[in-house]
Amino acid sequence: MGLPRRTFLKTAALGAGSLLPTPGVSVGAGLPVPPVFRGGTLTVAPASLSVWPGWLTSVLAINGSVPGPTIRLRKGERFTAEIRNGLPAQNLVIHWHGLLAPAAVDGHPRQEVPPGHSYHVGFDIVQEPSLCWYHAHTHDLTAEQVYKGVAGLFLIDDPERDAKLGLPTGARDVPLVIRDWKSNGSFAFTYNPSMFEHMWGYTGDRILVNGVPDAVMEVDRGLWRFRLLNACNARVLRIGFADGRPFQIIANDGGLTGSIASVTAFDLAPGQRAEILVSFADASPGATFTLRSLAFARLPAGGGGPAGPRQGDPLDVMSFRVTAGNDGTATPTSLPAPRLPNPAHSIRTRSFQLGMTNQQHTINQRTYELDRIDFTVPSGAVEIWEFVNQTANLHPMHIHGTFFCVVSRHLGGVLQQPLPTDSGLRDTVLVYPNETVRVALCFGPRHGEFLMHCHNLEHEHQMMLNFVVTDGGTPTLEILEVEGKRLCRWPLSAAGWQLETSADLLNWSPVSGDPVVRGVYLEWTEPEDARLTRFFRLATV
Ligand code: C2O
Ligand code: CU
Ligand code: CU
8 A cells, every 4th residue: 555665765755854764653754654454453552753853742643653554454354453542541442434333343432441441343344445444432532532643544445456447556546644733833732622613623734644744755647546534623625736637536435436526626524535546647757746725715714713723724735746657547437336325215304403502513402412312213224314504614424334325415495516525425424504415324234323423523522413223123022030020121222112011912001110221231120010911012112
């Protein structure tokens, strides 16, 4: 993946850095490639890295690296890892963003472990090749831990397939983890959002790519594939080249989209991924091209307040220095498309109002509560979820446990043109101010408790809901005799079902008294006086 090590050292030496590059660790320039990880232990712990030449910066590293190692596996393989919390004073849990992971290891904040503890993760890769990522999802600490470095790529790839499709592979297939950083006059990852930044997001004034500022990479005049992740806490990147050169978007969160959209710029929101093909065939050797986040003004304010770095500020991402060669590869003319949920088969529409209530970021007037299940979704059925942005803010909405397709965008009741990034499967969609975005989804094969939230990480801890995906069938009700008492128990995941009782199998009513949570079951004890004279069933609420 990425640049061969030889090129890495050479480009690193071009920079102003005086420190020797260490493999897999950030240096002052060049484009470092994070180490590859295929299974084993991932330890999150404080570290000092040379992010800026001449400085050692305190970070939260994964196996000593920021960004963390790139997990690389193929469809059909099994991912197994031991996650070690080496943080001195904070809990930790890791979420596999874009991976269809079982709910039990998806990284729900309730799965977090205290300092010094580890937990095991193991699941099969059941999805198509795509660029995913992983990051901290700790209760109330996602923003801070991700900002300080707890994030890395999770690449499901298939170079043979890609070579057959005519896509650049190997050293021409370059993942770019893009994030911003707020310099604050010091070379530290200081996370101290003001009131204003809690409102709009913690946006920085500099960009780091694969962990370094001012990254420079040598490219020949052939075709290149860049896989972009927006790992910023809050900044929406408007990706484009300074010279306005066109490029092709071929993939997003869910992998290849089936379309080859030629654009000069597109918006990449926090959490989103996009893959682009870029050719420098027209450039003269020695020329330099800058990839930027272009200026935009879709917000009345944003970022660090009137004086600070704002959402929509233009920023340089990295540059490419062109060398003489050319591999002669042409842009492919067709690529396979994923199967999308069909919105015409939708069984219901759920509406989520993205708003502001009592100075808090809310979904349907609610802020997040760790132990509250907000709704239940049957798997195997197509639903439309509608995000209604009632604010002047940008909200990249992310759903765990599935992919979706963007069905429509409305602004002031008027249907908008789809964006070039709206094709294919996504797990995160950017909802612009006052916009209504509809997506179609269908859960499965994973069941259990998942999250839906805004991926502006300053909003996330409030603007988040828990939902439970049921297996679509009736949950099993078990009736047991325990120590002379009769117990009814059923899976905790059966939210939306209630226990009913009847004396004659004709007239049913809900049982009185609340069931107790015991492990993965809800449990209800039959009162003495009713013993053996009644029938029970689970019924949908
Ligand atoms: Cu990338 Cu729930 O997050
Ligand atoms: Cu996710
Ligand atoms: Cu938001």
